[in-house]
Amino acid sequence: MTIRTNLKVLIGGGTGFVGKRLGELISKHGYDVTNVSRMPGRNNICWSDIALRGLPDNTHAVVNLAGQQFMDFTKAWTPGFKQNVQNSRVFTTKSLVEAINKAQAKPKVLVVVTGVGAYEPSETNKYDESSTVTGSDFFSRLTIEWEGAASKVDPSVRLVIIRSGVVIGREGGMIKNMILPFFLGLGGRIGSGKQFLPWIHVDDLTGIIKFALENEKVVGILNGVSPHIVTNQDFTVSFAKALNRPAFFPVPETILNVLLNPERAMLLTKGQHVTPKRVMEFGYSYQYPNLDDACKDVAHLFPKKTAN
Numbered sequence: 001m002t003i004r005t006n007l008k009v010l011i012g013g014g015t016g017f018v019g020k021r022l023g024e025l026i027s028k029h030g031y032d033v034t035n036v037s038r039m040p041g042r043n044n045i046c047w048s049d050i051a052l053r054g055l056p057d058n059t060h061a062v063v064n065l066a067g068q069q070f071m072d073f074t075k076a077w078t079p080g081f082k083q084n085v086q087n088s089r090v091f092t093t094k095s096l097v098e099a100i101n102k103a104q105a106k107p108k109v110l111v112v113v114t115g116v117g118a119y120e121p122s123e124t125n126k127y128d129e130s131s132t133v134t135g136s137d138f139f140s141r142l143t144i145e146w147e148g149a150a151s152k153v154d155p156s157v158r159l160v161i162i163r164s165g166v167v168i169g170r171e172g173g174m175i176k177n178m179i180l181p182f183f184l185g186l187g188g189r190i191g192s193g194k195q196f197l198p199w200i201h202v203d204d205l206t207g208i209i210k211f212a213l214e215n216e217k218v219v220g221i222l223n224g225v226s227p228h229i230v231t232n233q234d235f236t237v238s239f240a241k242a243l244n245r246p247a248f249f250p251v252p253e254t255i256l257n258v259l260l261n262p263e264r265a266m267l268l269t270k271g272q273h274v275t276p277k278r279v280m281e282f283g284y285s286y287q288y289p290n291l292d293d294a295c296k297d298v299a300h301l302f303p304k305k306t307a308n
């Protein structure tokens, strides 16, 4: 393990599912982590502090992981909620970029985690980092604006944008929502199950972020997905097997469209075939390249007390 000496890393949304895991990982390697949050707290500064006072002195790197959850089932898909989803990503990125651009001593690198929703859902197209982003739907247009905000960073700062797939981890995201029905044997594929499900284990997403912080040659877009391409049906079988449960209850697309609104439901009912070409070219070594191993790691009803 390489121990770094107190390099300061600022993490927007560092209090969240991926952010906490990233904070734990890089703190173990000697980085000094501060979160940017809407709430005061130990190791937190507020977004208004960034706007008023700029970056903390000697910030070595900035990461943005802030964003209102798309799949907050307590919130209807209203224009106001969509605005919140958008602003929480675009405005936080803008705010960090403005602070970086104003800083006398600039950080070395800015890493912004966006999503594979950038690519148009398809059962036939194949995407790598060189593929065109068309802005064909809400998520793709959002990603264009989000990444556009990041691209305004001063050119002296290395910019890495990681388009993440669905993050597999017990403490948040899709698994947190699905563990109970699957544990009770009530799980099943979504719609036809043929839609691709670009995925990544949380330890690989945080691993790729750390890799990007530490490797000066890493710059530009990376697809934060596993090289093991699967469909929703493959995932359903693998997760049910890891829990030792059947998965006989498919969820019809029409029901999700009614419950979630078709625009939001497409995150579940449609997918993209995405490869991490550049991640592999840069030489990142995956901890969980295989879905069965990733599912086994998260197939427990109660979250583990400590992270790996």
Ligand SMILES: NC(=O)c1ccc[n+]([C@@H]2O[C@H](COP(=O)([O-])OP(=O)(O)OC[C@H]3O[C@@H](n4cnc5c(N)ncnc54)[C@H](OP(=O)(O)O)[C@@H]3O)[C@@H](O)[C@H]2O)c1
Binding pocket: 012, 013, 014, 015, 016, 017, 018, 019, 036, 037, 038, 039, 064, 065, 066, 067, 068, 069, 084, 087, 088, 089, 092, 113, 114, 115, 116, 164, 165, 166, 167, 168, 172, 173, 174
């Ligand atoms: N999880 C996934 O499967 C997945 C997949 C692809 C992309 N991503 C992207 O990766 C990033 C991190 O994901 P995550 O699952 O870790 O997210 P998360 O836990 O849902 O949220 C991360 C943080 O965002 C901040 N936040 C939430 N709503 C906000 C709002 N309205 N305005 C400003 N800040 C807000 C919160 O920090 P405070 O409460 O401290 O302010 C929260 O802790 C997100 O941008 C997400 O879109 C995630």
